[in-house]
Amino acid sequence: MASLFSLAGQTALVTGASRGLGQAIAVALAEAGAKVICASSSSEGSRDTVAKITAAGGQALVLAADLSDEAAVEQLAEQALAQGPVDILVNCGGTIFRAPAHQFPMKEWHKVIAVNLDSAFLLSQRLGAEMIKRKSGKIINIASMLSYSGGITVPAYTASKHAIAGLTKALANEWAQHNIQVNAIAPGYFRTDNTAALQADTERNAAITARIPAARWGEPEDLAGAAVFLASGASDYVNGHVLAVDGGWLAR
Structure with a gap:
């Protein structure tokens, strides 16, 4: 049974790997045996x-x-492929900007969409083309609780995460026939930089925690099992699925 979850001999590209959820996923894939290409916005x-x-x-x-730079994303794909076949792609890199919708700057809208959605599509497209040739591959997109709901003062982030859920299903529909599984993880409320403002808001923090049946926020390591599952042979018949890892938030 353990061999079902082994990633030995495989290579994974993880964006947003510098900290938080991306770092936890990168470490988990490595512990399962994968060679991990850790990508972030700076060389350090x-x-x-x-x-x-x-x-x-x-x-x-x-x-x-x-x-946020299309040319840089395309170059990242080429650099990753220069290391050899990429068996697993995890689109975890993301950003958020908070402002009331009627005052939301279009510059920030375009940046959030570019980082959260466009880069995921470009990397999936480029690496997916090679996976199609090999008739094998795993793509994991990072969705959100805001793939299901609207949120407050984060219209671009919400739009991007709804789109990620849809893109996951669209790619799965096309690529399942090539033995490529495209799925997403929708983290609940996790302690990361992106949720720092919510964590610092005493009233919102308490309200969020009260709704989570597990009675706590998630820690990045709570995503490890889901990531390894979706990256491994254990999920070979799972496709187009958005897996909520939320402590029961959606069930409440």
Whole structure:
């Protein structure tokens, strides 16, 4: 049974791997045996993640790209493929901007959409083309609780995460025939930089915690099992699914 979850001999590209959810996913994939290409916005961004992986006896390397820059994303794909076949793609890199919808700057709208949605499509398209040739591959997109609801003062983020859920299903429909599984993880409320404002808001923090049946916010490591499952042979007949890892938030 353990072999179902083994990633030995495989290579994974994880964006947003410098900290938080991306770092936890990168470390988990490495612990399962994958060589992990850790990508973030700067060449130094993922050094700590690589250090954690190599200290534990795993294999990892650093690449960098500004996910809001289409040319940089395309170059990231080429650099990753230059390392050899990429078996697993995790589109975790993301950003958020908060402002009332009637005052939301279009510059920030375009940036959030570019980072959260466009980069995921571009990387999936480029790496997916190679996966189609090999008739094998796993793509994991990071969705959100705001793939299901609207949120407050984050219209661009919400739009991007609804779109990620739809893109996951659209790619799965086309690529399942090529033995490529495209799925998403929708984290609930996790303690990361992106949720710092919510964590600091005493009233909102308490309201969020009260709704979570597990009675706590998620920690990045809580995503490890879901990520390894969707990256491994254990999920070979799972396609187009958005897996909520939320402590029961959606069930409440």
